[in-house]
Amino acid sequence: MTLDKKEISIKAQxxxxxxxxxxxxxxxxxxKDGTLSCAEAFDIAQKLGVDKIxxxxxxxxxxxxxxxxxxxxxxxxxxKRVTPDxxxxxxxxxxxxxxxxxxxxxxxxxxxxxxxxxxxxxAVANACEAFGIKITPCQLGAx
Numbered sequence: 001m002t003l004d005k006k007e008i009s010i011k012a013q014x015x016x017x018x019x020x021x022x023x024x025x026x027x028x029x030x031x032k033d034g035t036l037s038c039a040e041a042f043d044i045a046q047k048l049g050v051d052k053i054x055x056x057x058x059x060x061x062x063x064x065x066x067x068x069x070x071x072x073x074x075x076x077x078x079x080k081r082v083t084p085d086x087x088x089x090x091x092x093x094x095x096x097x098x099x100x101x102x103x104x105x106x107x108x109x110x111x112x113x114x115x116x117x118x119x120x121x122x123a124v125a126n127a128c129e130a131f132g133i134k135i136t137p138c139q140l141g142a143x
Contacts, residue, residue: 037068056140071125084130
């Protein structure tokens with residue numbers, strides 16, 4: 001017997017245990033029309049001293065949608081904002097070399113590379129798009 005995605009999601013949510021009241025309060029206070037930006041979710045996690053994934057899980061259970069991915073991957077009015085950049089700076093190419101072999105890179109690594117190189121997060125995502133590097137998993141659990 002196999003479980004469909006909906007059943008797996010329900011089981012995963014049920015096993016997460018009770019939601020932290022501080023997290024739900026912060027999400028409720030900052031959400032707008034059932035949405036909360038990626039940056040706002042990161043800020044909540046930082047201010048409360050909790051893992052970003054905990055904020056993402058609470059948002060999922062509260063049915064608050066994550067918008068405005070800081071990498072430009074989803075949640076923008078025009079959809080995905082990533083545009084392949086086949087000619088990024090050499091330092092960015094060097095930083096992506098390991099991930100080019102693997103074909104994937106965690107979201108937190110994309111953020112770290114952007115911070116270390118002093119480039120915008122979308123620049124990292126644009127280079128990944130050009131070189132077939134899938135960014136996953138999301139720090140908030142969106143993908």
